[in-house]
Amino acid sequence: MKSFWDERYSEPGLAYGPDPNLFIKSFLDKHEPGRILFPAEGQGRNAIYAAIKGWKVDAFDYSEIARQKALQESERAGVQINYWVEKLQTFSSDSSIYDAIALCYVHIAQEERKLFYESLIDALKPGGLLVMEAFTRTQLAYRSGGPKTEDLLYTEEIVEDDFRLLETVFIQELKTKLNEGKYHVGEAHVVRYVGRK
Numbered sequence: 618m619k620s621f622w623d624e625r626y627s628e629p630g631l632a633y634g635p636d637p638n639l640f641i642k643s644f645l646d647k648h649e650p651g652r653i654l655f656p657a658e659g660q661g662r663n664a665i666y667a668a669i670k671g672w673k674v675d676a677f678d679y680s681e682i683a684r685q686k687a688l689q690e691s692e693r694a695g696v697q698i699n700y701w702v703e704k705l706q707t708f709s710s711d712s713s714i715y716d717a718i719a720l721c722y723v724h725i726a727q728e729e730r731k732l733f734y735e736s737l738i739d740a741l742k743p744g745g746l747l748v749m750e751a752f753t754r755t756q757l758a759y760r761s762g763g764p765k766t767e768d769l770l771y772t773e774e775i776v777e778d779d780f781r782l783l784e785t786v787f788i789q790e791l792k793t794k795l796n797e798g799k800y801h802v803g804e805a806h807v808v809r810y811v812g813r814k
Contacts, residue, residue, distance in 0.1 A: 626682040634798035637666035638721045644748045651716030657723045661687025668696035677703045710740035720749040724769040741814040749810045761803035771808050783812030
């Protein structure tokens with residue numbers, strides 16, 4: 618799996634484009650900047666936008682190549698992000714340090730999600746927010762990106778169950794049109810979620 622992502626992120630340009638995901642952007646625009654974490658952040662498009670908006674940004678990814686590109690892009694944008702290499706499955710953090718955590722198309726198997734999400738929730742401050750956009754199981758009928766196995770995809774019910782320790786602020790499944798670089802293009806089916814600790 619690591620070789621898959623290293624290969625994708627080694628391609629010329631930015632795999633998912635330079636611009637932030639629209640739902641993550643909307644969240645960042647609406648909230649007072651604080652400290653935010655971006656797990657599986659790839660080449661940094663959301664983290665860099667957050668830093669531009671005044672957030673103190675931590676990010677990590679599985680791929681060293683992704684990290685290198687993210688740091689190059691952040692330097693080009695004139696902002697600083699703290700970015701390290703780590704697997705989602707080994708993530709741990711001090712408790713109650715983040716005002717927000719953003720998950721943008723982070724798809725891992727159901728049996729691995731429980732501990733990872735528990736670690737994320739623990740890392741949130743009381744009142745902190747978790748924002749997420751991910752592909753739903755309906756996405757299997759589309760060709761605009763995402764995993765091709767149901768186990769890695771979501772429904773509203775799965776998201777609410779996964780984050781049952783949070784208060785649901787917003788949740789919606791919807792059809793949308795993606796224009797995010799080379800790999801997220803065209804009609805897609807996603808779930809959007811915001812939860813509060």
